[in-house]
Amino acid sequence: LAKTTQPISMDSYEGQEVNITCSHNNIATNDYITWYQQFPSQGPRFIIQGYKTKVTNEVASLFIPADRKSSTLSLPRVSLSDTAVDYCLVGDKRANNLFFGTGTRLTVIP
């Protein structure tokens, strides 16, 4: 499993776009990049997954450069309810478990 590095914490004002970058220098050819979000006192929930270039869904966008050694999760116009820990995971689609690091603690300020 590739090791990931992401900021320990980030603060953002309500209504702003938040970009969280994750480094994964040892990503392998078969690895996918997946982001999960964990709200206080809840289990994590899937946000988005990608392999290369850009992926967008109803809650976020994921930007992956050509070398795939990093990825950026973009959350548009965050609200107070987006205060959570966001985890970047990298692994082979055939893997049988997810490896969570300590994540990025996002705090949205009014």
Place this chain on the structure above:
Amino acid sequence: GAGVSQSPSNKVTEKGKDVELRCDPISGHTALYWYRQSLGQGLEFLIYFQGNSAPDKSGLPSDRFSAERTGGSVSTLTIQRTQQEDSAVYLCASSLRQGAYQETQYFGPGTRLLVL
């Protein structure tokens, strides 16, 4: 129910006692996973089931930990002779099929275990 459910939501026990944690996965999900999260930490993978079978038990912290799944549905995680370092939130997740990165994992709310 629509999501993964876990019981009990909270458990306080005395050191040395046995505890049993239960997970009800989403109906139809064949894969089930157990994780542990200590205060302020990331998640630690414990074990996964494909159907009733657990191919790899190496993630279990010690031989005091065991898990089983019956009928391809409900799973129980048992901790024998609990220790204070076992205090954590135990999270269960399920996915439609095996393959953690290919399949979205749906997590339950967790069981908060406190060993006194």
